[in-house]
Each structure stands twice: as C-alpha cells, then as structure tokens.
Amino acid sequence: VVSQWDECFQAAVQVAQRAGQVIRKAFTEEKHVSTKTSAADLVTETDCLVEHLIISELRKQFPSHRFISEEATAAGAKCELTSSPTWVIDPIDGTCNFVHGFPNVAVSIGFAVHQELEFGVVHHCMEERLYMARRGRGAFCNTQRLCASRETDLSKALILTEIGSKRDPATLKLLLSNMEQLLLAKAHGVRVIGSSTLALCHLAAGAADAYYQFGLHCWDLAAATVIIREAGGIVMDTTGGPLNLMARRVVAAGTQKMATLIAQALQPISCGQDDQA
Numbered sequence: 001v002v003s004q005w006d007e008c009f010q011a012a013v014q015v016a017q018r019a020g021q022v023i024r025k026a027f028t029e030e031k032h033v034s035t036k037t038s039a040a041d042l043v044t045e046t047d048c049l050v051e052h053l054i055i056s057e058l059r060k061q062f063p064s065h066r067f068i069s070e071e072a073t074a075a076g077a078k079c080e081l082t083s084s085p086t087w088v089i090d091p092i093d094g095t096c097n098f099v100h101g102f103p104n105v106a107v108s109i110g111f112a113v114h115q116e117l118e119f120g121v122v123h124h125c126m127e128e129r130l131y132m133a134r135r136g137r138g139a140f141c142n143t144q145r146l147c148a149s150r151e152t153d154l155s156k157a158l159i160l161t162e163i164g165s166k167r168d169p170a171t172l173k174l175l176l177s178n179m180e181q182l183l184l185a186k187a188h189g190v191r192v193i194g195s196s197t198l199a200l201c202h203l204a205a206g207a208a209d210a211y212y213q214f215g216l217h218c219w220d221l222a223a224a225t226v227i228i229r230e231a232g233g234i235v236m237d238t239t240g241g242p243l244n245l246m247a248r249r250v251v252a253a254g255t256q257k258m259a260t261l262i263a264q265a266l267q268p269i270s271c272g273q274d275d276q277a
C-alpha cells in the first residue's frame, strides 16, 4: 500500500542515517558543551549542527511543512502542534550520554498530520539500528518486526524511566518516591539509560515491560509513540487518559493492564507543557 506520506517517511529514514554519521564522527571528538534550563540540561555544537542538517534537508523537500525541534525551541521558537503536517525532531536524544561518550544516543524524527502521529523514525547512532513505524503498517528495527511485551503482572516487570533535567529537591523527592513505590511492588528492576527515545524503543522491542516519565518533551516522545503503538503497546497520559504530546508526561507499556498499574502507582510531578513555555 502506498500511503500519502511514504515520501516523507523515506526522507526521514535517509536524513536520520545521515545525521547518525555526523553524530558517530563527533562522538569521539572534543565537544563544546553549554547548559540550557538547568546544569543537567546540556547542548553541544553537534546538537545544533545536526538539527540544522535535518531541518534544512526536509524543508527543501517539503517547504510547506511545519517543524518543532529541541534546539529551535530552546532558542525561543514556538512549540505548537497545529493540524498542518508537522515534523517533531530531536537531533540528539541523550545529549548527556553523548557528552560523556556513553553510547546511548539517538536521532528521533516524528511526523504528525491533523495532530495524529503518522510515522516515527529513531536511529540508534552508535549501534546503527533504525527503529521505525508507519501508522497501521507495523514497527521494525532494521528488518525485524517489533512486538511489545504481553506482561500484565507488575511483580514481573522490568520498568524503564528517565531522571530528566529538573533537579530541585521537591522534584527529586517525588521522582525517588515513585521509583521506590514500583520497587516496593516488587518490580524486577528499574533502569535509567539516559535517552527517553531509546528507552521507549526498547519497550517497543519487548526488552522491557513499561516506561514512565515526568518532564520529557514532545520531541523525545513523538517518533517512539508510533513505534510502540505499532508494536502492539500502549502510550498514554500518567492520569490514565489519552496521551497529550505536549503535556510532558507519559506512561507506556506492552499491555493496558500494565500501563494502568504503573499510572496508579505514580505521584504526579508537575513540569508544565511544551506548548505553554
């Protein structure tokens, strides 16, 4: 089946791979690091270079489309999801990993039309893995079809989360208490790998049973959301309601039951909205 957005999907795959080459080359070189909203919110010249590469290439091919991206938003651009075709881009997800030479680093490119996510492409740069999904067409890692976990028992779950960049004492207390609740519920383990996007792709691949986070951004989430849904998983709001891409919070799991159990165990951490910054 040829869909209306196939050309866009192919362009995303190509540009994600080109971006991956740039990131792999820069990985072992000296980096110039600056901070953004907190001492743990980092950006390098490679984040900006790669974002420019991706957007200029896509804009050339699709001049009428809109773009939401991490570094343009940090520089003051409006983060607004309208009904127009919109690319949602994180040039380097796992910038802190990138800075330290820890190899969980990805390019994340999502695409939405009428506020509905149509496809997602996530490139694990260091392992040269390409996670991808188009709405209604399944999820893949390279050529392998992805299938999310069928686990429904919290006491058998491997759970992924991220710490995020908000580090005030009240936030950290809630963050640790949420983790504690899941460990007290006898989850098998909780893992933090330093890239929301890649953690969500591991969930899609069935390598973990659940994911949750307060404080992530739409560009960490957009592409991976399609990948998880197409792998048979659930992506929803931490309140148990439908996902709001701009709300900076998420619960994802292989099954609805697991997602609900995680959501019920969490105390909310307020982080604002991407579109009200």
Ligand code: IPD
Pocket: 042, 070, 090, 092, 093, 094, 095, 096, 162, 163, 164, 165, 193, 194, 195, 196, 197, 215, 216, 217, 220
């Ligand atoms: C961040 C990483 C980090 C997560 C943050 C994200 P960035 O993205 O995924 O692990 O904790 O919430 O914003 O800044 O590396 O693109």
